[in-house]
Amino acid sequence: MPQRPDLSLYKTIVLDCDGVVLNSNQTKVDAYYNTAKRMGGTEAQAKAFVDYHIQLGSIPRNDKIRYYITEIIKQPLTPERFQAFMDTFTEILDETLMQCEVAPALMDLKKETANAKWMLLSGGDQAELRQIFPRRGLDTLFELGIYGGPTKKNEHLASMIADGTIQFPALFIGDSRFDHQASTGAGLDFIFVADWTDMPDWQAYCQTHGVTVCHQLELSPVTAFCAP
Template identity: 40%
Template sequence: MIRGKSEYRTLIFDCDGVVLDSNHLKTDAFFKAALPYGQDLACALVDYHRNNGGISRYRKFDYFLSHLVPEGARGPSREELLAEYAKLVFNGLLSCEVVPGLDQLKASMPDCRWLIVSGSDQDELRTVFGKRQLAPLFEGGIFGSPDSKDQILAREMSRGNILQPALFLGDSRYDHEAARNAGLDFVFINQWTEFSEWRNYCRLNNIAAHPALPW
């Protein structure tokens, strides 16, 4: 169920695929960062990334090195993979499309607190949103990894920073699971999602889906 926008006291946005058209940037960066291990392993990492949207790069590279890369294979370390990934992604985040209508929606909800809760690196997010002059929209804060979305939501709710009723706007299975675990309403934003099974998932879980912003 989704309520009227005037009823919500808090809106929580995922970043990639919801506020920014950046999912494709992340996918390409995972592939290129892992390519020193060979194309097959780079493709395997991309598959894992797409099937686990919303989870941090730290966990994805940990999984890659511990479960996908054969023992004894030579290639970049975890720190080198993370550094290369960040370098590949950063400039793209400064220029990719922002979801249309964000400023207008904010103006129409003057009493609603907005937050970003993302699987992306928190420091990187705050830098990008600052440079793109998006940070003032999210007066509740901009939060990301290495903390998980579950950890962020639990912490910010305990601090009184997330006030109910609250709505999470996300584009992945994990976004929905995190919202459900926290007792938040949820809308699936589908225009930029890389979750190929989103239609079936939303139907089976009775989730409202919208191409972009829900109002």
């Protein structure tokens, strides 16, 4: 049976945002769909945008929007068109991020890991996160800062390990394939949080790679994988 990790070991804890700190994965899915529709996309194009978003997981939105423009609607990637999509997505997402649920065990986890410093590391837009989290009263939980796109997670991790911001041993808590790959590639331990993930094949992936899986931030281990 999986054991609950010993959190007292860690000097640094890195948390993903969507699906971990906030129940916002479906919010993001809806934002991609509604952005495509508002910008004149067909139903099929909007669904293809959503599928690509889910496939890429925690990759920053900039890359997804570029792909949508060039590969799905097959339009020239002009600065004006790209910015119009970015602005529309931000407008749609802002209100819903202020309303979505915060992980119930977030404050308990903070108390339990009082000896570790926290960092938020998201695929979401960094400037947007740095506006949303203070408005929700959550920014002070993350002593090491709030980081996001357009810089990718593996790039953030590499730079913050190099400058000593991340101290080892370190733990990354995420809910996507890219979270696992980026964190373990950088030498961090990893826990997959399952209850709010939108990763379609997470059970098979976690079994194949021997990933520790927990329900939410209470970090109660999942003892058996069942079809969602």
